[in-house]
Amino acid sequence: MINYIGSKEKIIPCIEKCISGCSTLWDAFSGSCRVGVNFSNEGKNVISSDISVWSYHIGNCYLMNDNDRNHYTEMINELNALQGIDGWFSQTYGSLEKLPYQIKNLKKLDAIREKIDEWTLTEIEKSTLIVSLLEGLNEVDNTLGHFSSYLRDFSKRSYNDLILNVPNYKIKQSDNLVVCGDVFDLVDDIQADVMYIDPPYGSNNIKMPSSRVRYSTYYHFLKTVCLNDKPDVFGKVGRRIDTKKDCDISVWENVNNDIVVGAFDELIHRAKSNKILISYNSNGKMNLDDIIGVCEKHREVKQVFKIPHRKNVMADMKSTNEWNNTNSNEEYLIEIE
Ligand SMILES: C[S@@+](CC[C@H](N)C(=O)[O-])C[C@H]1O[C@@H](n2cnc3c(N)ncnc32)[C@H](O)[C@@H]1O
Incomplete structure (x- = not known):
């Protein structure tokens, strides 16, 4: 997970x-x-x-x-076999000073995320493929576990290829x-x-600006992977515009x-x-x-x-x-x- x-x-x-x-x-x-x-x-x-x-x-x-895990094997294999493409993620995050992922994996992400939207899937199938992608990304990131900052020198794990696996769930x-x-x-x-x-x-x-310690700020990248909505972004880490100052504040994160x-x-x-x-x-x-x-x-x-x-x-x-x-x-x- x-x-x-x-x-x-x-x-x-x-x-x-x-x-x-x-x-x-x-x-x-x-x-x-x-x-x-x-x-x-x-x-x-x-x-x-x-x-x-x-x-x-x-x-x-x-x-x-309620699908057996084998149900997803062919889909995951197909996603893993895709060639990376130049798309929104690689264009938006590939040009930052510090990157959350290596370019090759941003391109792979572009290809995989577009393909998931092309397929006709049930809600549970779509969630499962998105989770498989989130888990795969988790293994090759260049972050400290959130997206408020990225590492200057690429982490060792980030050099690995983005690979998806069927999430290890138990049937409902x-x-x-x-x-x-x-x-x-x-x-x-x-x-x-x-x-x-x-x-x-x-x-x-x-002293900590409250907009920095919100879940929507920590995990803005995950939200974009889930929605694939190609939002406007700002700042050094490419945060979604809807995480700016007063947008999207949970009352629990109020200063x-x-x-x-x-x-x-x-x-x-x-x-x-x-x-x-x-x-x-x-x-x-x-x-x-x-x-x-x-x-x-x-x-x-x-x-x-x-x-x-x-x-x-x-x-x-x-x-x-x-x-x-x-x-x-x-x-x-x-x-x-
Ligand atoms: C401390 S974390 C929960 C961690 C969780 N128990 C776990 O083991 O992973 C707090 C969660 O509250 C969620 N959250 C923030 N504001 C919320 C709200 N108004 N209603 C429901 N969930 C909210 C955040 O998205 C975040 O996932």
Whole structure:
């Protein structure tokens, strides 16, 4: 799967511990979909939603696929056999001072992405091929895992050829649903046993321009690969015009702490699920007191975990009543009923 800032891959065992016994999970900020996929593979029903279009395709591919993986082999072989062409990606990104990919792979991307649009595909097939492309690109990038800056000297991996593989999904066995949408447009209508809330953290560094720490900025390139809409771009990294300043801002990424806390308050107030599990980071916009304050206003706080960023997360997962912020980099998991 793709690299994703804020991915909860490492703390899935901790999340599992909190929600064992539930049969439906709403992963309301699904991102890379790792959390939902893990639960779906255990036979649980997952509703996966996120405002970002790449998450929709990942969800379709990994949570909704009822095709055997062999179904895609011929299509992937055909895409891999294409010759690179001079197209929008190679023209737009090939002329930058620093490049996100080598020219040969930008040209290959041009050929593959155009071909996917030429074919008549079901929604799930299209998502699966797009995810295969995103995963292939992930292996040959010249970035630090996001598209806010590119490396000056080409990374070793970027010299490899872009190769697509069939994504390693399991055929859909549970009753899943994938939606692309703002959490506030969905919250009144979705009731699962557990709602998992993992919003963007923004940054508590007030010197950081907020337009730099948004998912739409980090992953502008992924959005363009998904949509193939050839947008106007600007700046050194060729950001989509719709990531400029005030466009496309999620309320969770607002610079103003009160606005973020207000959004969180409204979300918890409107949530329909009995159990809610919240993930947040100690360097995020809201501090732990803000979060606990909102939770206690509407619900009963069952457990608060602080998980340091280390390898063996379970060993370090500790329940705590000390809710003051620390300067270290910790993941918070807050369970409320
Ligand atoms: C911390 S990440 C989630 C990471 C995810 N749990 C994972 O393991 O990959 C936050 C996600 O919130 C999404 N997001 C931002 N604003 C949103 C909104 N208003 N409604 C729904 N999703 C939103 C972003 O696209 C991003 O994928």
